[in-house]
Amino acid sequence: MEISVDDSSPVPPFEQVRAQVEYLVTNGALRAGARLPTVRQLASDLALAPNTVARAYRALEEAGLVVTNGRRGTVVADVALPRRARRRAIEEAASRYRDEVIRLGGTFDDALRALASVGEVKVHGFDG
Amino acid sequence: MAAVAPAVALAVLWRGWRRPGHGFLDVWQSRFDVEVPDDERAFVTTRLLRGRRIRAAGVAVGVGVAGVPSYMNLIDPSRAADFANPLVGNAWMFGATVGGLLAEALVVQRPRVRRATLEVRRARDYTDRRFVIAVYAAVPLTLVLASISTILGGHRWWFSWFGVAGAGVAAAGVALGLRAIVDRPALAPEGIARDVDDALRADGALRLVGTAVALAAMGVSTSLPHGAPGGWSFVHVVFGYVSLLGLVWWWSLARDVRWSVPRARALT
Numbered sequence: 001m002e003i004s005v006d007d008s009s010p011v012p013p014f015e016q017v018r019a020q021v022e023y024l025v026t027n028g029a030l031r032a033g034a035r036l037p038t039v040r041q042l043a044s045d046l047a048l049a050p051n052t053v054a055r056a057y058r059a060l061e062e063a064g065l066v067v068t069n070g071r072r073g074t075v076v077a078d079v080a081l082p083r084r085a086r087r088r089a090i091e092e093a094a095s096r097y098r099d100e101v102i103r104l105g106g107t108f109d110d111a112l113r114a115l116a117s118v119g120e121v122k123v124h125g126f127d128g
Numbered sequence: 129m130a131a132v133a134p135a136v137a138l139a140v141l142w143r144g145w146r147r148p149g150h151g152f153l154d155v156w157q158s159r160f161d162v163e164v165p166d167d168e169r170a171f172v173t174t175r176l177l178r179g180r181r182i183r184a185a186g187v188a189v190g191v192g193v194a195g196v197p198s199y200m201n202l203i204d205p206s207r208a209a210d211f212a213n214p215l216v217g218n219a220w221m222f223g224a225t226v227g228g229l230l231a232e233a234l235v236v237q238r239p240r241v242r243r244a245t246l247e248v249r250r251a252r253d254y255t256d257r258r259f260v261i262a263v264y265a266a267v268p269l270t271l272v273l274a275s276i277s278t279i280l281g282g283h284r285w286w287f288s289w290f291g292v293a294g295a296g297v298a299a300a301g302v303a304l305g306l307r308a309i310v311d312r313p314a315l316a317p318e319g320i321a322r323d324v325d326d327a328l329r330a331d332g333a334l335r336l337v338g339t340a341v342a343l344a345a346m347g348v349s350t351s352l353p354h355g356a357p358g359g360w361s362f363v364h365v366v367f368g369y370v371s372l373l374g375l376v377w378w379w380s381l382a383r384d385v386r387w388s389v390p391r392a393r394a395l396t
Binding site (some may be wrong): 001002003004005006007016023024030033036037040041042044045046047073 | 220238239241242243244245246247248251310311312314317318
């Protein structure tokens with residue numbers, strides 16, 4: 001399980017880190033109780049300033065996705081995902097999917113059909 | 129006698145400085161269960177050699193300091209005894225520990241890619257935590273022993289506090305060194321570069337902990353109460369072997385212990 005920082009992206013590095021960890025938490029790749037690396041470790045591995053990673057962790061904590069507690073460090077929160085954070089995560093995932101479909105030359109209908117064909121979620125489920 | 133310490137220091141320095149033989153890297157690979165590809169061999173050899181040189185320099189400086197009483201004997205024989213104490217006598221162990229710490233703390237490593245694994249690196253991935261605990265435990269133990277020695281008084285009771293200094297330097301060296309090892313940027317989040325990186329961390333950690341164990345054991349042995357009554361002489365004999373045991377552990381941890389860094393750590 002990895003995260004990366006793209007130097008050419010206009011998105012600030014702290015937001016890149018935050019969004020990727022949020023994505024991993026919200027899609028279940030990082031389960032409740034999973035320990036995250038220390039700020040220092042992640043910052044050094046990504047060649048970022050510790051403050052940048054600390055800011056991302058703080059934002060994740062404020063969103064209720066992670067908990068920081070002394071000796072155990074930063075762990076994925078053992079709570080149901082807040083509605084707002086979940087909506088934002090889904091929107092971000094959808095945005096990434098849309099960009100990929102556009103890159104491949106697909107249309108909106110192609111995207112919806114593909115989505116319907118790969119999972120249990122029915123397209124009409126999006127209406128509500 | 130005054131020439132012995134500098135001669136030993138130069139011998140240590142020469143042995144640490146020379147380039148290792150051809151089989152050196154093969155032994156290292158086998159010890160750390162890692163296969164270094166051809167394009168990484170120069171990098172690994174340079175890193176290992178650099179660490180060895182810094183550690184050798186630490187020991188050499190310590191050996192040089194340990195010879196201070198013999199130098200003083202030439203300059204002012206009446207003051208030579210003032211410098212003959214466990215702190216000066218065991219300066220080579222202090223030098224080895226500080227050298228081991230510097231060898232890790234001075235490593236400059238940049239990640240090759242801006243990708244990071246979310247696995248948590250821990251000191252226990254790279255060394256046996258029982259030895260680390262033993263080093264930390266030596267600090268309160270030496271404090272208690274030195275306090276008893278102070279209360280009992282007797283001939284050169286203050287020598288016991290040199291043992292506390294030894295244990296303290298060992299514990300600080302381990303704490304700072306392991307932190308430097310764990311926090312150092314990873315070369316890569318996966319693949320052979322990561323395996324090589326992990327093996328280099330384990331190598332540094334085992335060598336540092338080895339010297340710290342020896343120094344801590346010497347500290348415990350030195351801090352035994354000097355003014356203790358008769359029954360204590362047996363304890364002195366037993367604890368005298370602790371420092372010997374520490375040296376054996378050092379040798380074993382720094383050279384013989386095989387260590388395979390866990391490659392797939394669960395996110396717990």
